[in-house]
Amino acid sequence: MTQENVRFDTILHGGTVVDPATGRHGKFDIGVTDGRIAAVGPDLSSGAASQKIDVSGKIVTAGLIDTHAHVYQHVTGKFGLNPDLVGVRSGVTTLVDQGGPSCMTLGGFKHFLANKADSRTLCYISCYLVGGMEGHLYPDLHGPSGINVDHTVRVARANRDIVRGIKGHAEIGGASRWGLDVLKLAKEIARQSELPLYIHLGQMWPSVEEGDVPDADELIRALVPLMDPGDVLAHPFTRHPGGFVSMETGEVHPVVFEALDRGVLVDVGHGSHFSFEMAKRVLDAGVRPFTLGADLHGYNVRIPAEGLDADERESNPFAGAAPFSLSIAMTELLALGLSLDEVIATVTMNPAKLLHMEDEIGSLAVGKVADVSVMELVSGRFKLSDNSGVDVVTDTLVTPRFCLREGRMFESDSPLIPPPFYV
Numbered sequence: 001m002t003q004e005n006v007r008f009d010t011i012l013h014g015g016t017v018v019d020p021a022t023g024r025h026g027k028f029d030i031g032v033t034d035g036r037i038a039a040v041g042p043d044l045s046s047g048a049a050s051q052k053i054d055v056s057g058k059i060v061t062a063g064l065i066d067t068h069a070h071v072y073q074h075v076t077g078k079f080g081l082n083p084d085l086v087g088v089r090s091g092v093t094t095l096v097d098q099g100g101p102s103c104m105t106l107g108g109f110k111h112f113l114a115n116k117a118d119s120r121t122l123c124y125i126s127c128y129l130v131g132g133m134e135g136h137l138y139p140d141l142h143g144p145s146g147i148n149v150d151h152t153v154r155v156a157r158a159n160r161d162i163v164r165g166i167k168g169h170a171e172i173g174g175a176s177r178w179g180l181d182v183l184k185l186a187k188e189i190a191r192q193s194e195l196p197l198y199i200h201l202g203q204m205w206p207s208v209e210e211g212d213v214p215d216a217d218e219l220i221r222a223l224v225p226l227m228d229p230g231d232v233l234a235h236p237f238t239r240h241p242g243g244f245v246s247m248e249t250g251e252v253h254p255v256v257f258e259a260l261d262r263g264v265l266v267d268v269g270h271g272s273h274f275s276f277e278m279a280k281r282v283l284d285a286g287v288r289p290f291t292l293g294a295d296l297h298g299y300n301v302r303i304p305a306e307g308l309d310a311d312e313r314e315s316n317p318f319a320g321a322a323p324f325s326l327s328i329a330m331t332e333l334l335a336l337g338l339s340l341d342e343v344i345a346t347v348t349m350n351p352a353k354l355l356h357m358e359d360e361i362g363s364l365a366v367g368k369v370a371d372v373s374v375m376e377l378v379s380g381r382f383k384l385s386d387n388s389g390v391d392v393v394t395d396t397l398v399t400p401r402f403c404l405r406e407g408r409m410f411e412s413d414s415p416l417i418p419p420p421f422y423v
C-alpha cells in the first residue's frame with residue numbers, strides 16, 4: 001500500500017501488531033489521522049506525517065481496556081484512584097469503574113471524573129445507594145434496605161453513555177446477613193435496565209453467625225442460575241472462599257460450566273486476592289477468562305507512606321501486598337500458559353464487545369478510534385508474587401511504553417506501574 005497522497009498525524013512504524021479482532025499478528029505500520037486509524041499496512045514510512053514514531057521491537061495493540069477499575073477518586077475515600085494514573089499513564093485507554101458510583105452519586109462521577117479524565121472512563125453502576133464508598137467498608141449499608149431498584153434503573157437508563165452494567169456482590173459475609181435478597185434486587189435492576197450484571201465472587205465482609213447461613217459452595221450454586229447470558233462472574237481465581245473452586249472438592253463447581261455454556265462471561269478481576277494456585281486449577285479445568293480487569297484500588301496498590309497512618313498500616317490487610325497493574329496481570333496470564341493473542345483479546349476485543357463498543361474500540365481496523373497501546377515484552381527472569389505467598393518466575397514481562405488516546409500520546413509514566421522484580 002502506498003500512502004504518498006495521504007497525510008497522517010502520526011505513523012507508528014515497525015512494530016508488531018497484535019489485533020485479535022482483525023486476526024492480524026505481524027509487522028504492520030499504523031497511520032492515524034484526526035483521532036482515527038487511517039491506514040494499516042506493511043510499510044507506511046513513505047507517507048507524510050506530523051510525527052513518525054519508531055516502535056520496532058514493540059507490540060502494538062488496540063488501546064487496552066480495564067474492565068475492573070476503581071477510580072471514583074475522593075468520593076470513594078482512599079479506595080478510588082486517579083483515573084489517568086490507572087488509565088492512559090499506565091498504557092490503558094478505557095476504564096470501567098466497577099460499582100464506585102451509584103444512582104445518587106453518578107452525577108459527580110460524570111462531572112468531576114469521567115468528563116475531565118484523559119482516559120475514557122465508563123462504569124458499571126453500583127446496585128447500592130451508597131455505591132462503593134470507602135470500598136464497601138460498612139456492610140450494613142449494603143443490605144436490601146440500602147437498594148432502590150426504581151431509582152437505580154432510572155439513572156442507569158438516563159445515562160447510557162457512561163453506564164454499561166450493574167455491579168453487585170455474591171459473598172458469604174453478605175449472604176450470612178441477607179441470604180440472596182441483595183442479589184435478586186441487583187438482578188432485577190439489571191433486567192429492567194437491560195444491562196449486564198457483574199458479580200463479585202469471594203468473601204469480602206466477615207460473616208455473622210445468625211440464622212440459616214449458606215456456605216460458600218451453596219452460595220455459588222444458588223447464585224449462578226440467576227445469571228443470564230452476557231452477565232459476568234468476577235474473581236474466578238480468588239484465594240478467598242466463594243470463587244469457582246469448591247471448598248468441598250477442590251474442583252471447579254459443575255454449575256460454573258453450565259453457566260459458561262449458557263453464555264455467562266468470566267472477568268479475572270485480578271485484585272489482591274488473585275491466586276496462582278486457583279488460577280491453574282480453573283484454567284486446567286478448561287475455563288477461559290473473557291476479560292481481564294485489574295481491580296486496582298487504593299487499598300491494594302502500593303500506597304505512598306503518607307497515605308496511611310500507623311493504625312491503618314497495622315489494620316489494613318492490603319498494606320505491603322504484592323504490587324500489580326493491568327500489565328502485570330497480562331504477564332501472569334502469559335506465565336500461566338495463555339497465548340499472547342488470547343491475553344491481548346481479554347483487554348481489547350472482548351471487553352469492547354462487553355461494552356457494546358466494538359464498532360469504535362478494541363481493534364486496530366481502519367476507521368476505529370485511534371486508541372492504541374504500545375508495549376514491550378521485556379525478556380529476563382522476573383518474580384511474580386500473589387498474596388497467598390506463592391511466587392512464580394517468568395521470562396517475559398509485559399511493560400507499557402505509551403498509548404494513543406484518540407490519537408493523542410501519553411507516556412506510560414504512572415507511579416502505579418510496579419518496577420520489574422528481577423531474580
Ligand SMILES: [Zn+2]
Nearest residue numbers: 068070098295
Ligand atoms: Zn473491585
